[in-house]
Each structure stands twice: as structure tokens, then as C-alpha cells.
Amino acid sequence: MTAILFCFLAGLLLFVGELFFPSAIFALLAGIAFLTGILLAFSLFGWKTGLASLAAGLFVFGGLLWAWLRFLPKSRIGHRMALEFRNPPGTIGPSSDLVGRQGILLSPCHPIGVALFEKKRTEVVAESGFLEEGSKVRVVGCRDGHWIVEELSED
Numbered sequence: 627m628t629a630i631l632f633c634f635l636a637g638l639l640l641f642v643g644e645l646f647f648p649s650a651i652f653a654l655l656a657g658i659a660f661l662t663g664i665l666l667a668f669s670l671f672g673w674k675t676g677l678a679s680l681a682a683g684l685f686v687f688g689g690l691l692w693a694w695l696r697f698l699p700k701s702r703i704g705h706r707m708a709l710e711f712r713n714p715p716g717t718i719g720p721s722s723d724l725v726g727r728q729g730i731l732l733s734p735c736h737p738i739g740v741a742l743f744e745k746k747r748t749e750v751v752a753e754s755g756f757l758e759e760g761s762k763v764r765v766v767g768c769r770d771g772h773w774i775v776e777e778l779s780e781d
Contacts, residue, residue: 627670627671629663629666629670630663630666630667630670630679631663632663633659633660633662633663633666634659634660634663634679634682634683634686636656636659637656637657637658637659637660637663637683637687638656638686638690640652640653640655640656640659641653641656641687641690643656644656645694645698646703660683660687663679663683664676664679664680664683667679667680724743724748724765724768724773725765725766725767725768726764726765727743727744727764727765728743728762728763728764728778729741729742729743729744729762729763729764729765729775730742730760730761730762730763731750731757731758731759731760731761731763732747732759733759734756734757734758734759735750735751735752735756735757735758735761735763735775736752736756736757737751737752737755737756738750738751738752738772739752739757739759741763741773741775743765748773749772749773750763750765750772750773750774750775751769751772751773751774751775752774752775752776752777753766753774753775753776754776757775757777761777761778762777762778763775763776763777763778764776764778
């Protein structure tokens with residue numbers, strides 16, 4: 627019985643280790659430890675104890691997985707582990723209304739480039755073809771979080 631409890635405890639500790647040092651190795655070792663404990667229960671104590679340990683292992687593992695997915699992202703540790711994205715100052719994101727505005731390309735647009743609109747830089751996508759640096763462009767829409775631009779003719 628001690629060996630079974632040791633395997634479950636080792637699996638639990640390895641699973642917790644996976645939270646702080648994410649890699650497939652800790653998760654694999656935790657699964658092997660849980661499986662070893664269940665197989666030991668089947669072989670040493672028979673079907674009833676084996677099924678009870680399987681149910682207990684699934685309950686504990688499922689509960690840990692649920693708690694991990696539910697509480698870790700909102701915790702202080704979860705915030706430190708996750709990447710945060712912020713636009714640098716002086717950029718315009720897709721939430722701004724730029725449709726119809728005119729600007730100038732600061733880089734070649736093959737098909738993605740950077741344009742200047744009202745003294746703010748933003749990433750743009752050419753509606754068709756390639757556009758050269760310095761071309762005057764107009765925003766015609768927004769698709770998948772990218773501003774779509776077309777080249778203005780030189781009239």
C-alpha cells in the first residue's frame with residue numbers, strides 16, 4: 627500500500643512541478659507515476675482496489691487539471707508566467723477608426739508593411755500587389771486585425 631501511495635504522491639508532485647517548470651517531461655513522468663500506482667493496486671490487491679485507485683487517480687488528476695485551468699491564469703504566479711502584449715507608444719491598433727484616412731508607407735509593403743497615419747505608425751497589409759516605401763496609401767478596411775490599404779494614384 628505504501629508503494630501505491632508513494633506513486634500517487636510522486637505523480638502529484640511532478641504535476642505541480644509541471645506548473646512551475648513547463649515541459650513535457652514532468653507531465654510524462656507524472657502520468658507514468660499515476661499509472662504505476664494504479665497498476666500496482668491492480669496487481670497487489672485485485673480488481674476492486676485497482677478500480678478504486680483508478681477512480682481516485684482520475685478524480686485527483688481531473689481536479690488538479692480543472693483547478694490549474696480555472697485558477698492559475700488569474701493568480702499572481704499565472705500573471706508572471708504569461709506573456710503580455712502591449713502596443714508600443716505611438717502606434718495605432720485595429721480598435722481605432724482609420725477607414726478612409728490617407729497616410730504614407732514607411733517601409734515596403736510586400737504585402738505587410740508599416741505606414742504613418744496622423745503621426746502614428748501602424749502595421750498595414752496591401753490590398754493587392756507590392757507597394758514601395760514612400761507610397762501614399764488609403765485605408766480601405768480592417769480584416770483579421772490588420773488594416774488593409776490601397777495605393778493612391780498620382781493624379
